[in-house]
Amino acid sequence: MKxxxxxxxxxxxxxxWINALSDxxxxxxxxxxxxxxxxxAQVEWDKEAITLIDLPGIYDLQKTNNEEQITQDFLESQPIxxxxxxxxxxxxxxALRLTLKLRMLQIPMILIFNFYxxxxxxxxxxxxxxxxRRLACPILCASAFDKQAGRQVKDTVLAMLHxxxxxxxxxxxxxxxxxxxxxxxxxxxxESFASPLALQKQAYQKLCDRQPQAMHEALYQAxxxxxxHVHQDPQRRLLKTKRIDAVLLHRIWGLPLLLAMSFGMLxxxxxxxxPYVAWLNQLTxxxxxxxxxxxxxxxxxxxxxxCDGLLAGIGSVLSFLPLxxxxxxxxxLLEESGYMARIxxxxxxxxxxxxxxxKAFVSLLLGLGCNxxxxxxxxxxxxxxxxxxxxxxxxxxxCGARLPIYLLFAAAFFPGQxxxxxxxxxxxxxxxxxxxxxxxxxxxxxxxxxMVLELPVYRRPSLPVVFNxxxxxxxxxxxxxxxxxxxxxxVLWGLTYFPTGEIATSYAAQFGKAASVIYEPxxxxxxxxxxxxxxxxxxxxxxxxxxxxxVLSESTETPPDFAEESRNLISGLGExxxxxxxxxxxxxxxxxDAGLISELGALFPDPLGKLRAYCFLVYCxxxxxxIMTLNALRQEYGTKLMLKSIVIMLALPYAxxxxxxxxxxxxxxL
Numbered sequence: 001m002k003x004x005x006x007x008x009x010x011x012x013x014x015x016x017w018i019n020a021l022s023d024x025x026x027x028x029x030x031x032x033x034x035x036x037x038x039x040x041a042q043v044e045w046d047k048e049a050i051t052l053i054d055l056p057g058i059y060d061l062q063k064t065n066n067e068e069q070i071t072q073d074f075l076e077s078q079p080i081x082x083x084x085x086x087x088x089x090x091x092x093x094x095a096l097r098l099t100l101k102l103r104m105l106q107i108p109m110i111l112i113f114n115f116y117x118x119x120x121x122x123x124x125x126x127x128x129x130x131x132x133r134r135l136a137c138p139i140l141c142a143s144a145f146d147k148q149a150g151r152q153v154k155d156t157v158l159a160m161l162h163x164x165x166x167x168x169x170x171x172x173x174x175x176x177x178x179x180x181x182x183x184x185x186x187x188x189x190x191e192s193f194a195s196p197l198a199l200q201k202q203a204y205q206k207l208c209d210r211q212p213q214a215m216h217e218a219l220y221q222a223x224x225x226x227x228x229h230v231h232q233d234p235q236r237r238l239l240k241t242k243r244i245d246a247v248l249l250h251r252i253w254g255l256p257l258l259l260a261m262s263f264g265m266l267x268x269x270x271x272x273x274x275p276y277v278a279w280l281n282q283l284t285x286x287x288x289x290x291x292x293x294x295x296x297x298x299x300x301x302x303x304x305x306x307c308d309g310l311l312a313g314i315g316s317v318l319s320f321l322p323l324x325x326x327x328x329x330x331x332x333l334l335e336e337s338g339y340m341a342r343i344x345x346x347x348x349x350x351x352x353x354x355x356x357x358x359k360a361f362v363s364l365l366l367g368l369g370c371n372x373x374x375x376x377x378x379x380x381x382x383x384x385x386x387x388x389x390x391x392x393x394x395x396x397x398x399c400g401a402r403l404p405i406y407l408l409f410a411a412a413f414f415p416g417q418x419x420x421x422x423x424x425x426x427x428x429x430x431x432x433x434x435x436x437x438x439x440x441x442x443x444x445x446x447x448x449x450x451m452v453l454e455l456p457v458y459r460r461p462s463l464p465v466v467f468n469x470x471x472x473x474x475x476x477x478x479x480x481x482x483x484x485x486x487x488x489x490x491v492l493w494g495l496t497y498f499p500t501g502e503i504a505t506s507y508a509a510q511f512g513k514a515a516s517v518i519y520e521p522x523x524x525x526x527x528x529x530x531x532x533x534x535x536x537x538x539x540x541x542x543x544x545x546x547x548x549x550x551v552l553s554e555s556t557e558t559p560p561d562f563a564e565e566s567r568n569l570i571s572g573l574g575e576x577x578x579x580x581x582x583x584x585x586x587x588x589x590x591x592x593d594a595g596l597i598s599e600l601g602a603l604f605p606d607p608l609g610k611l612r613a614y615c616f617l618v619y620c621x622x623x624x625x626x627i628m629t630l631n632a633l634r635q636e637y638g639t640k641l642m643l644k645s646i647v648i649m650l651a652l653p654y655a656x657x658x659x660x661x662x663x664x665x666x667x668x669x670l
Contacts (some may be wrong), residue, residue, distance in 0.1 A: 002050045002161055003078060007071065007102060008086035008493030010057030011456050012253055013114040016144035016465065017086055018054045021153060038070055045154050048161070053080075059094075061101050061340040066379050075105060082108050082160050084153075089113035089126065092230055092459065096223045099135070105196040106322050109137050112153065116141040118459070130291040132231050134169055145462060159254070164511075167200045171222040174252070176214060181424040181652040241338075241457045248339070254346050266426070267419050275579035276322035277407075278574050284315030286569050301497065309493030309563050312550045315488055321474055323407070328473040329466060331369050336461035338364070345455060354362040354434040355441025357381065360390040364433060368426075369473065371625055375632040389440045391637055392645055395625035396652075398426055401541035405620050412601040413613040421614070425621055426654055431601055432622065436648070488539040492547050494638065495532075503551055522619065522654065523612035523661035527603045527622050540626050544572045550601035612662045615657045622653035 001067040015591035022041040055074060056067035063069045079589045085102055087095035092113070111132075113119070119126060119141075132139040142149030169239045170180055183203035191199065227266060248254060296304045325493030334340045343365060348358030358380050366375035374394045381387045398406075403614040406425055427592050495508035503509060519525030529551045536543040604612045624630075624646055634642040 002048060002081045003053060004050055004082045004157060005053040005055055005078075005080050006072065006084045006086055007098070008057060009059055009088060009098060010454065011090075012057060012086045012088045012095065012440070013144050014057065014084075014086045014202045015054050016113070017084070017112065017153070018052050019468070020144045020147075020150050022052055026580055034564050045157060048158060050157070059098060061098075075107075075385055080107050082110065082157055084110050084112060084157070085137075086112045086114050089115050089119045090122065090124065093189055093223060093506055096226055100222055101248060103135065103137070104201060105169055106155055106167045106201045108165045110153075110156055110160060111135065111137050111139045111169075113139060113141045117143050117146075118457075120553050122232070124230065127229040132225060134171070134226060134229075145440070145464065152204065160346075164484060164514055166252060167197050171225070172215075172218050173221070176207065176218055177508060178212070179211075180204060183207060196664050200266060210269055245342070245423060245455075249342060249345065256341060257349075258346055262350055262426075263419075263423055265330045267424055269330060270313050270419055270422065271325065273322035273326045276575040277319050279318035279576040280321070281567075282569055282572055285314065287311055289565060301501065302313070304497055304501075305490075305493055308550050309489060309497070310486065312546070314482070314546065315549075321478065322670060323403060324400055325474050327403070327472050328369055328470045331366075332466035332469040333461050334365075335469075335620075336459065336466055338456040338458045341393045341455050343415065348411065349467060351434070354438040356386055356390055358439050360386065360437075362432065363390055363394055365517070367394050369394050369400050371397065371629040372632045375629065375636055378636070384457065387443075388637055388641060389437055391633060391641065392440060392648065393436050395633075395649060396429055396433040396436060396622060396630055396646060398429040398540070399629075400622060401626065404542060406546045406617055408596070408600065411611050412597045413604070421617075425617060429621055432652070434650075456579045474514040488536050489546050492543065493550060496547075496551055501513050507550075521662070522615050522657040523602075523608065523665075524619070526612075531602070534619075534623065536537060536622055537620065538627060541620070542551075544620060549602065556598050608665060608668060611668070615661045615664075618660055619657045622656060624649040 006018055010013050018039075023044045024283065024543065038056070041052045041054075043052060052573060053074070058068045058071050061067060061072050061075075063072055063237045083102060083224050085099050087099065097110065113126065113128065113569070121381075126141065128139045128141050130487070138160070140149065140152055140156060155601065173178060180203055183206055184199055187199045187203055188192070188196075200445055248256075273438035288311050290627060291311060293309050297661045334343070342360060346358070346362040351358055351361055360378070363377045363381075364375045366377050371394050374397065375391050378390045378394070381390060406422050407418060410421045414421045486628045492508065495511070496503050496506045498507060500506070509532070510530055512530075512532030515526050515531050516525040519531050522531045529548060532551075533544045533547040536547055601609075604610075606612075630642055630646070635647055
């Protein structure tokens with residue numbers, strides 16, 4: 001098995017190349033720090049088994065941060081057959097610094113000048129042939145989205161793997177080059193059994209240790225010499241980015257624009273997905289109807305398990321696939337365009353008083369999709385205490401799995417105001433995360449270090465990349481729904497069916513009624529189905545919707561005509577496509593299961609019903625994160641921090657919901 005490692009600066013496009021060469025589906029984005037750990041993909045090219053390694057983006061080999069530590073440890077400890085150094089061809093002067101240092105590891109290396117389409121667009125002229133001769137490395141000028149370039153990379157790698165390699169000579173002034181040669185010769189006499197490549201690498205390192213200043217100056221002299229083969233107008237290249245930043249990063253208008261864009265994004269996600277959600281609910285009812293016809297001769301408990309338990313629960317969860325798709329589509333646009341890094345820049349000034357930097361906000365923003373990658377993304381934060389603190393507050397950010405709960409309750413209790421309700425919950429989520437970060441940072445009594453952040457140039461989002469992200473995330477969501485959620489729904493069905501076959505006397509009802517006393521001060525404890533739905537949310541937040549669907553939905557009534565229902569289902573898909581465009585700016589289109597909404601809305605008929613429902617949403621917002629998030633916390637920061645998170649998420653939702661309901665009730669009676 002041959003090992004080919006991809007190395008380069010952050011945001012140079014390494015992961016995009018691995019995805020193009022292997023269909024690995026790793027996450028990519030136009031902002032630094034997307035890859036925070038080593039990843040690998042297995043491929044076979046012309047009967048040659050190869051492992052492609054995606055290493056975190058680095059600027060140097062100094063081990064000054066986590067990314068450099070991971071990358072250099074791998075480069076030093078693994079028998080690598082070929083390095084692929086991916087360079088952003090629009091920033092060659094900066095990228096060549098790492099290239100020159102990688103050469104002296106004495107590993108066969110291929111250079112990919114990425115984003116070459118932008119090079120041509122910006123009028124940059126690169127003499128790749130002369131650079132290749134100077135560096136003694138093959139250079140490919142291409143873009144990861146060019147399929148023909150993919151074949152060229154494969155052929156070059158295969159050729160490199162089967163040709164002899166004698167090592168690279170350092171690009172040094174004559175005196176230093178002679179000193180390097182003398183050092184190699186001296187080492188050969190002292191260590192006659194060592195390989196020539198190892199001696200060349202060792203000689204270069206000794207020279208750096210003995211003459212650090214001279215070697216540092218020689219490095220930049222070599223870069224300047226190499227850049228003589230590149231002709232560009234920096235002002236032309238950055239003109240578009242500067243013009244956009246003048247608006248989006250404006251010291252006064254930058255933040256209001258960010259808030260407006262956030263609200264608009266939520267509106268598009270909500271309304272664009274609603275018609276598809278409604279159609280999938282219709283599909284679930286159709287499957288339940290057909291299943292009851294097929295299982296008519298089976299025992300009642302079997303029919304109930306499959307139709308009321310599995311199909312009702314999983315159907316409700318899967319009906320929110322369009323919601324997930326829209327959410328990750330817009331997050332993908334933010335990442336690919338380059339605006340994600342600018343959000344961190346904009347928020348840095350606001351985040352500092354709360355004990356964290358703008359980079360922490362990027363993790364929080366990723367948490368809107370899923371808390372698991374958000375916890376992993378905290379690795380890009382330089383300071384250890386800030387990393388751990390951010391990991392603790394990430395679960396307070398409302399992930400995509402909680403959104404179906406909000407939309408269901410918004411349709412039942414806040415018709416026509418769903419967007420506003422969801423927006424307030426996301427706002428409360430962010431404010432609470434910042435307040436908790438401030439509280440956790442108080443014992444340190446020290447100022448946050450300045451944040452250093454690379455702002456990438458704006459790029460037109462690549463729709464294939466964005467759709468690949470959507471496909472991967474939807475696939476992960478579906479896999480979870482069909483494994484963890486299905487198992488949880490089966491257990492929850494058993495708790496709602498046994499011992500008598502009636503929900504009102506089931507084990508779940510007994511638990512919900514017994515625990516309701518604890519939750520009554522929070523407003524929603526008067527209804528046991530809501531209380532009973534909470535434990536299952538630890539497995540996956542989506543189970544709350546599935547549980548309520550299986551408990552509250554009255555789906556035993558058989559539709560009059562199965563054939564007519566099938567025809568309506570087909571025509572309904574076309575209507576969903578049309579309505580998703582027509583009603584983008586209309587929050588009145590709830591797109592939910594009308595029967596479930598009616599049953600849910602009937603739980604709180606009193607004047608405080610909306611307040612009770614909102615308090616339940618707040619409790620779900622701050623409740624213990626799912627098992628996958630807890631596992632990510634344990635893997636990254638240990639069991640102690642995971643337990644600390646559990647304690648916080650046990651106390652916080654109860655305290656906030658209690659305060660909210662009691663104050664709301666007091667204001668109502670005043």
